[in-house]
Amino acid sequence: MTLLPITVPASLLDVHRLDPEAGGWGFRADHAVGTAAGDTYVLSGLRRVGRRAADSADPAERDFGYQLVTRYGSDGKPIATAVFGQAVPGGAPSAVPEREGTTLAVLPDGTVAVSSRPGSTHLLSPDLDEVRVSWPMSWGWEARQDAGDDPFAASIAVTPAGRLLCMTSEYGLSNWAGAHSNIVAVSEPVTGLVQDRKPVLRAVATLDSRTDSQSEADWYAHVRYGDEPVGRGNRPAPSLTEALSRLTGTSGSLYGYLDSTMSRPAALGDDLFVVPVFGKIYRSTNRGQEFSFAVVDDRGLLRGRLGGLHLREDSPFTGFDFTLVADPHRARAFHLNRYGLYAWSADGMLRARMSTAEKPFKPLVHFALLECTPAGELLLAHRKQHVLLRVPVPRDLDDLAVTVENALKGYGRERTALKKRYAPVNWLWSDSAAAVRCL
Incomplete structure (x- = not known):
């Protein structure tokens, strides 16, 4: 078990004169990935709101x-x-916009891919000192006409052989305005990505097939099914919405998979993937609504679902914990929500369930599961204390509960040691040692 502080550059806090003991600011951990060499990249967000002097030249007075x-x-x-999202006072405009739903991936050559919905991808150097490639995608039709969109993917996961498992978005779906995440696609093995050689992504699954309003302007040359770009009827069939509705017997049900959404697909291996699919979200309670962790191979065949979950007792809709991560090197998958931590083998069998109703695992409700590293470690971020807990997964998943329990027991001791080193204020960890680059 290892604990890392999710730090903020001291220089950024100084220029805005942010007082951690004052209100109006927020910090979050969005994603994290590990490398085969043992490095860790953490994506986080820092903001301040509520200032009235928006036009002030003093950064201390601005949001x-x-x-x-x-x-x-x-x-x-x-x-x-690397700091991005807006211009740092006195600096040039940021080349990478701030977006919710942003995730990271480390490509085989060490390049860091920053991807966000609906389909923007920016490639950073391993040292985080430059933006090497930008492929932007806007949310709305008018915006993309003005921006000259050239998208790649809304999320990327890398398989052991170097294939890119991607989620991409489409315009012109059903009655949705703007772009909607709808395609799961995979590339052939790559070493890296360059501006003039965007790899082809072969579609293996589509979430929704209601595309009557699409035109050729909604198609992208790099996302293909067969020999043509994905568009209208040229896509994998049946859709995941249709296939899961039949599998679960919910076709036509108000609480079925119609108007469902999907979150970031995860790789169980080079040719086997998990696609998290969630039924329509309503304004009232959604606990008990349909959801599936669908297992799909690279030929587009629905192999089934990760099993053992109860729609209500294990519902990810409480707290909207929709992240599933996988270890493609050992063919295992993991999910954490407010009711427990779950682990599956590649055959879809639930091998471990640690209920947050049990005393040893109650602290898990304070953590978000971000990723699994190439070394087989789970990366969990504390939602309030802003630290990253690395939990090694044992070879036998039957021993995972003991490992997690021991990690949670040791958490307080490790955190105390970090507090002595960094002296955080209100759980904001300031660091002045790391090199800071504004992108």
């Missing part, structure tokens, strides 16, 4: 919203931080 990618060495110490 702000930044995203940050921080690289940590194998010893857990921060090495470099």
Whole structure:
């Protein structure tokens, strides 16, 4: 078990004169990924709202919203931080916009991919000192006409062989305005990505097939099914909405998969993937609504679902914990929500369930599961104390509960040691050692 502080550059706090003991600011951990060499990249967000002097020349009087990618060495110490989302006072405009739903991926050549919905991808150097490639995608039709969109993916996961498992978005779906995440696609093995050689993504699944309002302007050349771009009827069939509705017997049901959404697909291996699909979200309670962790292969065949979950007792809709992560090197999948931590083998069998109703695992409700590293460690971020807990997963998943229990027991001791080193105020961890780059 290892604990990392999710830090903020001291220089950024100084320029805005942010007082951690005052209100009006917020900090969050969005995603994290590990490398085979043991480094960790953490994506976080820092913002301040409620200031009235929006036009003031004094940064201390203005609101702000930044995203940050921080690289940590194998010893857990921060090495470099890239700041983006808006211009730092006195600096040039940011080349990477701030977006919700942003995730990271480390490509085989070490390049860091920053992807966000609906389909923007920005490639950063491993040292976080430059933006090498930008492929932007706007939410709305008018915006994309003005911006000259050139999208790639809303999310990327890398398989052991270097294939890119991607989620991409489409315009012109059903009655939705703007772009909607709808396609699961995979590339052939790649080493890296460059501006003039965007790899082809082969569609293996589509969430929704209601595309009557699409035109050729809604198609993208790099996302293909067969020999043509995905568009209208040229896509994998049946859709996941249709296939899961039949599998669960919910076709036509108000609480079925019609108008469902999906979150970031995860790789169980080079040719086997998990696609989290969630039924329509209503304004009232959604606990008990349909959801599935669908298992799909690279030929588009629905192999089934990750099993063992109860729609109500294990519902991810409480707290909207929709993240599923996988370890493609060992063919295992994991999910954490307000009711428990779950682990599956590649055959879809639930191998471990740690209920947050049980005393040893109650602290899990304070954590969000972000990713699984190439070394087989779960990365969990504390929602309030802003630290990253690395939990090694044992070879036998039957032993996972003991490992997690021991990690949670040791959490307080490790956190105390970090507090002595960083002296956080209101759980904001300030760091002045890492190199800071504004992108």
